[in-house]
Amino acid sequence: MHFIEELVVDEFLPTFRSLLAEQLREQGLTQSEVADLLGISQSAVSKYVHGEVGRNERLVADERVRELVDRLADGLADGSMTTTEALVEAEVCIRELEEGGTLSDLHAEAVPDLDDYGADFAVHDPDSRLREAGRVRASVRQGLRILENTGGFAPLIPAVGSNLVEALPDAERIEDVAAVPGRLLDVGGQTTVPGEPEFGVSQHVANVLLAARAAGSDRRAALNVAYSEETVETLESAGLTVVEFDAEVDLEDGIAAALETNPNADVLYQTGAMGIEPIVYILGPDAVTVAERLRTIA
Structure with a gap:
């Protein structure tokens, strides 16, 4: 019997570690630092970097593997990603490759009788809540990088601060929404991100999304x-569906009324009320898309 887990150990891990070690070294990390991050010996890092460990060329060419390595190398090198978060993302990728991906193909070739049997190669659940939470945090983290590198974003941060949030697919509570603890602030014209994305740390923006x-x-x-007529007009000119809601009524009621005819609006805004700052809310399928939409006005 040839289990798909054997392919993970024999083919994926050497290829993945070799590519990641190589990228981390290219970003200036020492062999010792790479070894600590990957949980392997310095001699193993040397073998990976110098091509002394065989790579599976089909996995090397796999777009998901390459994107994973690039994302993890950037995050680990600049400290914006923990090793635990990197592990979760790698686990997610493995399960996706087991389910109709390169690992599934390799397994089918190794055990051709499985095709006739019609078995599902995805022996692990790639959509577990833990892995989905990891994907959401990774998306928010990537969106934050886009915002940090968008020079015109800081001036758009309102007095109450900004936050970038993303919800789990079945989100019903604030605890199901990942965001930055605290707020994104404009400090001397630079966007300041106070910490890593966490669940349950946003109140207002999470509530708007949930509503x-x-x-x-x-x-x-x-x-x-921050709200301005120009911001709203620019977003609308970019082809986004823009809807106004009433800030003077209950949040859920105001948003429900506004979305009655346009439930999938891309932008919600309110022009303020007594003690309420006027705000524009850019919505999207994920945090990265929202951050990219912000660039249309920054």
Whole structure:
């Protein structure tokens, strides 16, 4: 019997570690630092970097593997990703490759009788809540990098601060929404991110997103920026569906009324009320898309 887990150990891990070690060294990390991050010996790092460990060329050419290695190398090198978060993302990729991906193909070739049997090669659940949470945090983290590198974003941060949030697919509570603890702030013209994405740390922006979803929207991410007529007009000119809601009524009621005819609006905004700052909320399927939409006005 040839289990798919054997392919993970014999083919995926040597290829993945070799590519990641190589990228980390290219980013200036020492062999010792790479060894600590990957949990392997320095001699193993040397073998990986110098091509002394065989790679599976089909996995090397796999777009998901290459994107994973690039993302993890960047995150681990600049400290924006922990080794635990990197592990979760790698596990997610493995399960996806087992389910109709390169590992599934390799397994089918190794055990051709499975094709006739019609078995499902995905022996692990790639959509578990833990892995989905890891994907959401990774998406928020990537979105934050886009915002940090968007020079025109800081001036758009409102007085109350901004937050970038993304919800789990079945989100119903604030605890199901990942965001930055605290707020994104404009400090001397630079966007300041106070910490790593966590669940349950956003109140206002998370509630706006949850209210939109309760009203029928399928959007899973949101970002708030300062209101101006120019901002709203620019977003609308970019082809986004823009809807105004009433800030003077209950949040859920106001958003539900606004989305009654446009449940999947891309932008929600309110022009303020007594003690309420006018705000624009950019919505999207994920945090990365929302951050990219922000660039249309920054």
